[in-house]
Amino acid sequence: MKLKSLILLASVCFAYAAxxxxxxxxxxxxxxxxxxxxxxxxxxxxxxxxSYAADLFNGENGVKKNKFKAIELLRESAHLxxxxxxxxxxxxxxSYAADLFNGENGVKKNxxxxxxxxxxxxxLxxxxxxxxxxxALNYCAADFFNGTGVRKDILRAIEFFRESxxxxxxxxxxxxxxxxxxxxxxxxxxxx
Numbered sequence: 001m002k003l004k005s006l007i008l009l010a011s012v013c014f015a016y017a018a019x020x021x022x023x024x025x026x027x028x029x030x031x032x033x034x035x036x037x038x039x040x041x042x043x044x045x046x047x048x049x050x051s052y053a054a055d056l057f058n059g060e061n062g063v064k065k066n067k068f069k070a071i072e073l074l075r076e077s078a079h080l081x082x083x084x085x086x087x088x089x090x091x092x093x094x095s096y097a098a099d100l101f102n103g104e105n106g107v108k109k110n111x112x113x114x115x116x117x118x119x120x121x122x123x124l125x126x127x128x129x130x131x132x133x134x135x136a137l138n139y140c141a142a143d144f145f146n147g148t149g150v151r152k153d154i155l156r157a158i159e160f161f162r163e164s165x166x167x168x169x170x171x172x173x174x175x176x177x178x179x180x181x182x183x184x185x186x187x188x189x190x191x192x
Contacts, residue, residue, distance in 0.1 A: 023052035023063070046082035049073045053085070057092055067096045067107070090126035093117045097129070101136050111140050111149075115160075122167070130167060137164035 026048055033041035052063070053073035059065030071092055077085035096107070097117035103109030118133035141160035144153045 023048065023055070027052065046077040046080035046085060049077035049080070050082050050085040050088070053077065053092075054088070067092070067099070071096060086124070090121050090124045090129070093121035093124070094126050094129040094132065097121065097136070098132060101132075101139075111136060111143065115140055134164045134167045137161070137167065 027045070030041045030045040030048055034045045050073075053070040055061045055063040056066045056073065057070035071089070074085050074089040074092055078089045094117075097114045099105045099107040100110045100117065101114035115133065115136045118129050118136050121129035122133050137160045141157045141164065142148070143150050143157075144160065145157035146152070
């Protein structure tokens with residue numbers, strides 16, 4: 001595609017995507033035009049990415065639901081400076097992590113991946129994810145301690161419990177962290 005065509009596509013990209021829902025083509029054109037220095041494309045790209053990510057996450061406007069791809073697009077949009085995408089990314093990470101942790105909404109259960117997404121959501125400023133991260137860390141610690149769904153690994157269990165103690169800043173989380181001190185004391189006895 002010639003540069004002139006890309007610039008034209010970039011200038012009408014947002015309106016085109018909003019009416020036709022052909023986001024993939026629009027994003028491709030916007031990325032190419034933005035990379036060539038087109039100011040309109042550089043402005044529109046994070047907006048289009050954010051809009052498409054919302055449709056992907058919710059499965060709306062004729063777009064098949066794909067939460068993983070939505071997160072990737074939100075990360076890109078947030079990186080490009082879209083403040084709405086930066087906020088939505090923390091919310092979406094928290095929501096998807098909860099689905100992974102519980103194995104809900106068509107998502108296969110994966111507690112370790114959920115912990116990573118909770119961590120990212122907390123790191124990006126989502127205070128609501130703090131409690132869920134602490135709970136998820138405790139469950140992962142118990143899984144490693146008991147060998148539930150993973151190879152038994154007492155040292156890894158201790159790491160998860162210790163991290164959960166660090167994250168128990170909120171009052172709701174303190175009750176769920178009591179196992180950490182018990183396990184750490186047991187590990188000290190085992191090492192003697």
